[in-house]
Amino acid sequence: MKRWTYKPSPLLDKTLAERLTTFPRDPSLTVYGLRFLGMLFLKVFFACYFRLRIVGRRRIPKSGAFVLVANHGSHLDAVALACALPIRQWHHAYAAAAQDYFFRGIFRSLVAVVFTNALPFDRRDDPKGSLELCADLLHVSHEALIMFPEGTRSPDGKVHEFRVGVGRLVAGTDTPVLPAYIDGAFRAWPRGAAIPRPRRVTIAIGEARRYLEAPPTKVGATAVAADLRGAVIELEECLRVS
Amino acid sequence: MTNGFAFHDPVFHVYARIWLGLLLASGAVLGILAFVRRGDPMVRSALVTYRSWWVILPLMAFPLGLGRPATIAGVTLLSLACFHEFARATGLYRDMYFTGAVFIAILCLSYVAWIRWYGMFLVLPMYVVAFLLILPVLRNRTEGMIQCAGLSIMGFLYFGWFLGHLSYLTNFDYALPYLLFLTLAVALNDVAAFATGKLFGHRPLASNVSPRKTWGGAIGCVIVTGAVVWALRSMLPRFGPLQLVLSALIVGVGGQLGDLVISFVKRDLGIKDLGSVFPGHGGWLDRYDSLIFASPLFFHMIAFFYERGISLSPGG
Numbered sequence: 001m002k003r004w005t006y007k008p009s010p011l012l013d014k015t016l017a018e019r020l021t022t023f024p025r026d027p028s029l030t031v032y033g034l035r036f037l038g039m040l041f042l043k044v045f046f047a048c049y050f051r052l053r054i055v056g057r058r059r060i061p062k063s064g065a066f067v068l069v070a071n072h073g074s075h076l077d078a079v080a081l082a083c084a085l086p087i088r089q090w091h092h093a094y095a096a097a098a099q100d101y102f103f104r105g106i107f108r109s110l111v112a113v114v115f116t117n118a119l120p121f122d123r124r125d126d127p128k129g130s131l132e133l134c135a136d137l138l139h140v141s142h143e144a145l146i147m148f149p150e151g152t153r154s155p156d157g158k159v160h161e162f163r164v165g166v167g168r169l170v171a172g173t174d175t176p177v178l179p180a181y182i183d184g185a186f187r188a189w190p191r192g193a194a195i196p197r198p199r200r201v202t203i204a205i206g207e208a209r210r211y212l213e214a215p216p217t218k219v220g221a222t223a224v225a226a227d228l229r230g231a232v233i234e235l236e237e238c239l240r241v242s
Numbered sequence: 243m244t245n246g247f248a249f250h251d252p253v254f255h256v257y258a259r260i261w262l263g264l265l266l267a268s269g270a271v272l273g274i275l276a277f278v279r280r281g282d283p284m285v286r287s288a289l290v291t292y293r294s295w296w297v298i299l300p301l302m303a304f305p306l307g308l309g310r311p312a313t314i315a316g317v318t319l320l321s322l323a324c325f326h327e328f329a330r331a332t333g334l335y336r337d338m339y340f341t342g343a344v345f346i347a348i349l350c351l352s353y354v355a356w357i358r359w360y361g362m363f364l365v366l367p368m369y370v371v372a373f374l375l376i377l378p379v380l381r382n383r384t385e386g387m388i389q390c391a392g393l394s395i396m397g398f399l400y401f402g403w404f405l406g407h408l409s410y411l412t413n414f415d416y417a418l419p420y421l422l423f424l425t426l427a428v429a430l431n432d433v434a435a436f437a438t439g440k441l442f443g444h445r446p447l448a449s450n451v452s453p454r455k456t457w458g459g460a461i462g463c464v465i466v467t468g469a470v471v472w473a474l475r476s477m478l479p480r481f482g483p484l485q486l487v488l489s490a491l492i493v494g495v496g497g498q499l500g501d502l503v504i505s506f507v508k509r510d511l512g513i514k515d516l517g518s519v520f521p522g523h524g525g526w527l528d529r530y531d532s533l534i535f536a537s538p539l540f541f542h543m544i545a546f547f548y549e550r551g552i553s554l555s556p557g558g
Contacts, residue, residue: 004389006511008332013518026330029341 008189013083016082021099021137022140023120023133032091039090043083044069045172046065050076055239056082059178062086062090065138065145066176068093069166069228071124071159071236072148073186076196078116080182081146084203086141093136093144096121098152116146123151133164138156140176143168149225162229167214167221178209178234204235243417249307257422261299264430268292271300291522298520298529302425310412311356313421315532318408322432323526324534326403327516331507332393332532347373348402355409363410370398371412400503401527404534407541414549416479423478424493424540428533431467431497438462452505457497464494480548494537500535503526 007129011019046052047089060066068081078095085093103109112118121130121136137143147169149162151219155181159181170177181204190198209231248254272292275285325344329335341503347370354362374394393543408424411417445459468490473485504527509515517525528536545552553557 006331007336008511008513009330009333012330012513013515015518027336028326028337029335029338029345030326032338205425 005124007061017106017109020106021103021120022135024137025113031114035090035117036087038115039082039087042079046080046083046201048079048182049196050201051078052083052201053200054205057084059205059207060085060089061144061176061208065142065208066178067138067166067170068144068146068178068205069149069162069232070146070182070203071154071232072150072152073154073182075153075191076185076189076201077148077182078118078146080185080203081180081199081208082116084180084205085144089144091117093117093146094119096134096148098123099130100124105168117215119145127165131168138169139173145235148175149228153191154174156191159229159233162225164218164221164225166215167211167224170211171214171220171224172212172216173204174210174212176206176210177228179206179228179235180204181232181239183236185192187210202239204239206231206235243310243420244411244416245310245315247307247309248418248556249292249451250437253419253422255397255515256477257426260304260426261303263468265295265299273274277302286460287522294522296304297524303422303532306418306421307423309416313412314356314409317405319350320526320530321348321352321402322407324405324530325397327525327527328397328401328507329393331513331516332510334390334393334397337390339381340374340390343374344394344398344402347398348406351402351406351534355413357556358413358558359554359556360410360552360558362556363406365552367399367403371395374398400534403539405530407538409534411541411544415546419477419479420544423474424536425429425466425472425503425533427474427489428497430465430470431493432501432532434466434470435459435463435498437464448502451502451509455502455505457541458497460510463498464490467494485543485547486521488543489540491541493536496536496539500532503535504531 010023011026014022016114025031032235044132062067070077070081078097082090082093095116095118097103097116097120099120101108102112102118103120119130119133119234121127123130123133134145134147138145147166148168150160151163156159166177169175182201183204184199184201187197188199188201209227211220211227214224264397269292272285272289275282276289279285279471288392302316307310314423322345325348326335326341329341329344347366351363351366352371356368366527378391378549408421411421414420439454439456439459441459442462443456443460445455445457447455447460468487471490471493475481478486478489481489510512515524516527519525520529523529
């Protein structure tokens with residue numbers, strides 16, 4: 001008789017707080033259910049309160065790995081992008097979130113994990129390790145990644161320099177990278193504001209780019225980051241003109 | 243059991259006083275021990291376990307005090323938590339179809355208990371097993387499916403259906419005293435099993451399953467539980483000597499068997515604790531293993547003696 005082999009969860013003896021901050025996480029039906037219901041609610045809320053409009057939604061790949069890169073002006077950004085994704089991708093798209101901010105305390109971690117499927121990105125102590133996690137997510141697990149390469153929320157609403165991390169992640173790979181520009185989130189809920197205001201939010205999603213030819217070096221990564229920033233600014237201008 | 247609050251019920255008051263008295267008394271004993279034997283790791287671990295009881299007891303007593311809907315909801319959540327832990331320990335949690343099916347089946351069972359449909363309560367496991375067995379066919383998959391289906395069936399029957407009897411018990415007359423009795427007796431039985439196992443006996447009960455369990459300890463535990471049942475007899479309506487003896491055996495023997503069942507599961511999986519929700523105890527299953535086994539036995543004992551006219555139709 002063939003013996004059964006069991007693969008217990010590696011996080012079996014960890015507390016809930018530890019389980020939330022460890023990545024990759026255990027798949028949990030409870031979290032999936034909460035995310036589904038929470039996102040449904042947020043989709044309706046964003047449509048009514050922020051009159052969310054998404055341009056270029058069809059450019060999002062239906063399956064497989066891709067990176068969605070956007071400007072970052074507000075806490076609304078990650079949720080707004082998640083709203084732009086089709087329902088079946090809610091559990092397969094991970095938003096890289098600052099570990100020192102979003103994974104401080106069990107409540108924040110829970111909100112980040114449930115609503116944005118957050119991946120704890122250690123931007124201070126171990127950015128390289130976090131980039132490796134992201135690379136595994138894309139190239140091994142073939143999941144999607146949402147990134148804000150500015151690294152933090154913009155203080156003035158403008159698109160600031162992109163850090164090279166995103167370039168390192170995709171330079172020399174065939175992973176599609178979609179630039180996106182989020183307009184209005186900064187006006188709705190800027191840094192320091194207590195409550196989001198009802199402003200129109202629009203997301204423009206650009207054509208997928210691939211950087212197979214780009215050398216996986218610092219120079220190559222910097223060029224990729226600059227190119228992506230240019231693509232995001234281009235989308236901003238397109239939106240302004242239209 | 244009524245749908246309204248039961249906090250004003252005199253039986254609830256008596257049990258609340260017993261719980262509080264036991265907690266305070268054991269706290270005082272442990273406090274003295276901690277003072278006398280400072281630095282003793284055994285006393286320190288006992289203190290951690292004791293602290294967890296202050297969380298476990300309100301978790302059990304509060305839903306009972308809130309009434310029938312909260313009790314059924316509490317039992318459902320407990321079943322789901324136990325199955326979730328089992329699924330994580332066996333690796334079944336990676337298969338969302340099977341875990342999802344069992345989650346939904348547990349919710350259905352609770353609904354059946356809520357609408358008092360005894361016939362369906364007894365027959366539902368058949369439908370669930372049938373569905374779990376056709377799930378691989380529907381998915382057109384074969385690899386590892388015997389294991390997934392087998393673990394799911396065990397998960398639903400043991401954690402969903404066995405514990406679900408507590409939900410259905412809320413429909414019986416005098417459900418509140420019975421449920422309060424069962425939770426207290428099972429908890430005390432666990433403590434007695436731990437204490438007598440340490441104090442008495444050398445002959446191992448099931449050396450491969452749980453090396454620390456001895457025959458002496460097991461028999462001692464049944465005697466202690468018998469004494470507890472005897473002490474609580476005035477709060478068990480309709481119970482005669484035969485029912486009291488049977489209750490003592492169900493709690494004393496059934497409780498320890500439930501403990502051993504989870505022990506063999508853990509041993510086969512090669513893990514010590516199934517979780518870390520309750521410091522000093524482990525996970526949900528480590529805490530409620532004895533209740534799972536004793537619940538259906540206690541339920542059917544009552545059903546046999548006092549609920550023979552129970553209707554199989556909804557609302558019966």
